[in-house]
Amino acid sequence: MPIPTSLLRGDPPADFDLEVTAGTWPADLTGEMVISSPLPDPSLPHGFFGFGVMNRLSLQPGQHGSAPGTLAWRARLIDSPSRRLYERRPDVFTAGATGYTTPLGPPNMANTAPLPWGDRLFATWDVGRPSELDPVTLGWLGDVGTIDAWGGQSLELGSVFPFLFTSAHPVVDPERGCLWTVKLVPDLGNDFAQAPTIVRWDGDGDQVRCWPIDGASVAGSMHTISQTRHWLIMSDSGNFKADPGAIFGGPKSVSIDDEISLYLVRKDEIDATPPGQPVTAVPFRMGPPPGHYYGVWDDSAGVRVLFEHMDMLDLGFPISAGGLDRNGKPVDPGLAGWYSMGLSTETISEATLDPTSRKLTDLVSVRDDWSWNLQLSAMDWSTEGISAPTLHHAAYHGCRPGGITRRALDFYADRIDESAIPTEDTPGVLVTFERGSLEEKGRWEYPDTSDFITSPTFAPRLAPGGRYAGPNPGGHDGYVVLPVQNDRGFRVEVFDAGNVGAGPVAVASAPRGQTVPALLHAAWLHRAVPAVDSERMPFRNELCDDVLDGVDDDLSAVVRTIAAELDER
Helix, strand or coil, rough: HHHCCHHHHCEEECCCCEEEEEEECCCEEEEEEEEECCCCCCCCCCHHCCCCCEEEEEECCCCCCCCEEEEEEEEEECCCCHHHHHHHHHHHHHECCCEEEEECCCCCCCEEEEEEEEEEEEEEEECCCCCECCCCCEEEEEECCCCCCCCCCCCCCCCCCCCCCCCCCCCCCCCCCCCEEEEEEEEECCCCCCEEEEEEEEECCCCCCEEEEECEEEEECEEEEEECCCCCECCCCCCCCCCHHHCCCCCCCCCCCCCCEEEEEEEEEHHHHHCCCEECCCEEEECCCCCEEEEEECCCCCCCEEEECCCCCCCCCECCCCCCCCCCEECHHHHHHCCCCCCEEEEEEEEEEEEECCCEEEEEEEECCCCECEEEEEEECCCCHHHHHCCCEECCCCCHHHHHHHHHHHHHHHHHCCCCCCCCCEEEEEEEEEEECEEEEEEEEEEECCCCCCEEEECCEEEEEEEEECCCCCCCCCEEEEEEEEECCEEEEECCCCCHHHHHCEEEEEEHHCCCCCCCEEEEEECCCCCCCCCCCCHHHHHCCCCCCCCCCHHHHHHHHHHHHHHHH
């Protein structure tokens, strides 16, 4: 099948060393590529609901125990308190439509995105606090903020493990030295419309500060937040919406949106407002819904944002064994738990948001007959790079009719042109766009449709002295590192970021056809060093006596033992 079934096979994380099998590995390619992934779990309905794994690929040979001339791939199941509890008491974990539940609350899977912050590393997802990991061992160090500091849970579903709708993509503010994210609180009486609250953490201690956004509401999630120097940018993702009917065992009834709400909040107003008091937002409407978006840090000429849209992609449609695909054939049972893939081509756009007129101006966009299943992208995340971005590198899976379910096609029949969906697989594509114009500057296609390209990462060429950001930052002066998944074996390809169309300059392959489970977001970490000294919140601080009231003595003892083990670490 063109979608590798190894993505969902559930193999435990494995360490191995990749060997360079083509080209010459660049001597000036440095740092670490970190990639989040969920451990596939056949008991859960969605492949993205599994416990989190953090993967790290050393981009210089011979590092972290790898043999000379080879590249270290190191993968660890994140040993959070909830995962440790699962290993000892799996009987208290109940699988349902939204993932696992326990008497202590829903576990934090931390399986979606890595977030480097200097020498620190965090793992995130949409339904839990960011978790800090040791960059070398990849072991769990602590969650960000107490439940009380977050203002309580989004829904009261437990005590020790809080249910928090948040963002899988918090942002680090390079000037304020803080992390910005959000908390969403659903209104169960209003179709699960969610009120967003801004959350700020300054990097130490167990306290976060929160500000509700006056009058703001999102219908889906807030998978991403972004920023400029003076503004926070927050958009309704719209492509994953809570479906109460399906949650309680009924048929799917909630559809994704064509347009969504987007908000700008000025950072100076947040600074001047006491925590707990509301801040105002400038509202916008736009469509199609964006999954990811990136503000240009320098906003002296306006709030410029690049949007990666998710046209007609409903992540709430997991593939089920026994269904039919786009061509009326039985779905490969090995794909059960993957999401039903896009029902149309997808858009990238770039625009300036005008806070006065509340309109998008200077809009440019790209959508073509090849732009199926826009996956993820790579950019220069240095302050210099996000201030004046030059290139944006995006990976597209291509059309995969075997991964489109008949059920999704019928559900959205009035909103799509089924005749425009190819009946044969189309190539995956890595494309480079010029920022500002979105003119195509380079393209590399994967005509072998069994190649499934995943999250690319930009690694800058370093200036003398090892400073992050090459001498000409912005996305062109460095390398694009692209993992390629295939049931025949996993490999990593490296491209000159300024000339992606020339093809990979080097390829490194896993030994003996080794494969890895589905990879989600990736990031570049300038180095992997042991955890920095910082004040973190011990897990035992969550365990005051009243939170374990009503829990049987054995379960309470196990939880306290886990807390003691983490204290020793």
